[in-house]
Structure formats: structure tokens, C-alpha cells
Amino acid sequence: xxxxxxxxxxxxxxxxxxxxQKIYGSGEAIVHAxxxxxxTIQSGEFVAIMGPSGSGKSTAMNMIGCLDTxxxxxxxFLGIEADALSRDQRALLRRHYIGFVFQGFNLLxxxxxxxxxxxxxxxxxxxxxxxxxAAMRALQQVGLExxxxxxxxxxxxxxxxxxxxxRAIVTNPAVLLADEPTGNLDTRTSHEIMxxxxxxxxxxxxxxxxxxxxSDMADYARRIIKFVDGKIASDVSGEKHAHAA
Numbered sequence: 001x002x003x004x005x006x007x008x009x010x011x012x013x014x015x016x017x018x019x020x021q022k023i024y025g026s027g028e029a030i031v032h033a034x035x036x037x038x039x040t041i042q043s044g045e046f047v048a049i050m051g052p053s054g055s056g057k058s059t060a061m062n063m064i065g066c067l068d069t070x071x072x073x074x075x076x077f078l079g080i081e082a083d084a085l086s087r088d089q090r091a092l093l094r095r096h097y098i099g100f101v102f103q104g105f106n107l108l109x110x111x112x113x114x115x116x117x118x119x120x121x122x123x124x125x126x127x128x129x130x131x132x133x134a135a136m137r138a139l140q141q142v143g144l145e146x147x148x149x150x151x152x153x154x155x156x157x158x159x160x161x162x163x164x165x166x167r168a169i170v171t172n173p174a175v176l177l178a179d180e181p182t183g184n185l186d187t188r189t190s191h192e193i194m195x196x197x198x199x200x201x202x203x204x205x206x207x208x209x210x211x212x213x214x215s216d217m218a219d220y221a222r223r224i225i226k227f228v229d230g231k232i233a234s235d236v237s238g239e240k241h242a243h244a245a
Contacts, residue, residue: 015041020073033059035230046201046208048218051227066090099168099176103183105160107152114148117167138166158189178210194220
């Protein structure tokens with residue numbers, strides 16, 4: 001008879017790169033942005049990706065976000081071969097499973113905080129009353145329910161990034177991709193934003209993958225991956241700020 005252990009199903013990785021290569025250009029202008037990367041990220045992780053300019057970290061992030069595809073190798077998202085999907089299918093995957101946070105906030109200037117947060121739900125065709133409730137819940141999660149009616153110009157940089165985070169999580173994504181989320185913020189506000197992201201990861205089990213140049217921001221992650229010349233140079237665990245949330 002099979003043992004209980006034999007009956008256990010293998011844990012499905014959220015993200016898996018298998019010998020992923022990304023090549024741009026040709027001849028003397030050829031660039032190996034990713035040079036045979038193998039990477040696995042499980043659901044619930046908080047991963048920081050670091051590396052100098054041209055190291056491949058942004059290319060890896062774009063591929064994780066289904067904004068780009070490998071030249072060779074394969075990339076799977078929740079067991080789906082994402083690189084084999086059509087452009088429209090990748091767009092649907094992003095819409096339903098991935099939330100994005102950028103350095104520049106990317107909020108609509110003359111639109112209220114709650115209307116900015118609602119945008120992804122409009123694309124999903126959600127009814128007004130339902131999306132308004134969902135947007136308010138997301139603003140509550142980032143501590144900005146009292147700023148719901150404020151337009152971007154009435155908000156500080158930190159508040160604008162909180163609105164951007166609320167917009168990213170309003171769809172209950174499987175993963176939050178944060179590209180230099182503190183790049184435009186002062187030191188104190190940066191740590192406040194990182195504490196918020198850590199809280200979302202720990203209390204709401206949102207997988208976080210963050211690109212950053214700042215080692216003190218990367219220290220909030222439970223795992224730090226460093227890219228050099230299109231390859232993973234190091235992959236270490238660490239929870240220096242785990243108590244901060």
C-alpha cells in the first residue's frame with residue numbers, strides 16, 4: 001500500500017524559470033539580457049531582486065509580469081507555460097493574477113484616489129457599487145480610507161504610493177510586482193511604504209517580488225536575489241526587518 005508521503009501532491013511553484021535566455025539585437029550589437037536563468041518562487045514569498053544596471057533584473061521582472069517572453073527556455077506561472085500564451089492571453093493573466101507598483105506612482109492626476117484604485121476593476125467589467133466597495137477596502141488596507149475623495153495633487157508622495165499599492169491589490173492578485181517602489185520617496189516615507197508592503201505579505205499572504213537598488217529596502221524581503229551579467233550571482237534568505245510590520 002502507498003504511504004501517506006507517497007500520496008502527497010508536489011507543491012506547485014508560483015513562478016518557475018527553466019534555463020531562461022533573453023537576447024536582444026544581433027551581431028556585434030547582441031545583448032544577452034538573461035543568460036540561462038533557473039529560478040523558482042513559491043506562493044507567499046517576499047523576494048527582492050537586486051543588481052547593477054544591465055544585470056538582467058528588469059528583464060526578469062518584465063518576464064515575470066508577462067510583459068516579455070524568453071528567447072529560449074521556459075517560464076511558467078502557476079503551472080501555466082506563460083511563454084506559450086498569446087499576447088491577449090498574457091494580458092488576461094496580468095489582469096487577473098498580477099498587481100504592479102511602479103517608482104513613479106502612475107496615478108491619473110485629476111482623478112480621486114478611490115477612482116484610481118477602481119481602474120483595474122473597470123477593465124474587468126465590475127459593476128459600480130461592487131467595485132466602489134472593493135476599492136474602499138483596498139484603501140483601508142493601506143490606511144487611506146479618509147483620503148478616498150482626494151485627487152493626486154492633494155496627496156503626499158507617500159500617500160500617492162499607498163494609492164498605487166491599493167490599486168495593485170484591489171484585484172486580489174497572486175503576486176505584487178514592485179519596481180523601485182521607494183525610488184521617489186524620502187527615507188522615512190520609504191520605510192513606511194516597506195512596512196506596509198511587508199504587512200501585506202505577512203498578513204494577507206500576497207507574494208511580493210520587488211526590484212530595488214537600495215540594500216536597506218531589500219533587507220525587508222525574506223529572500224534577496226542578485227543578478228550580474230544576466231545570471232543569478234547569489235540567492236540568500238534574510239529577515240532583517242521582519243518584525244517591522
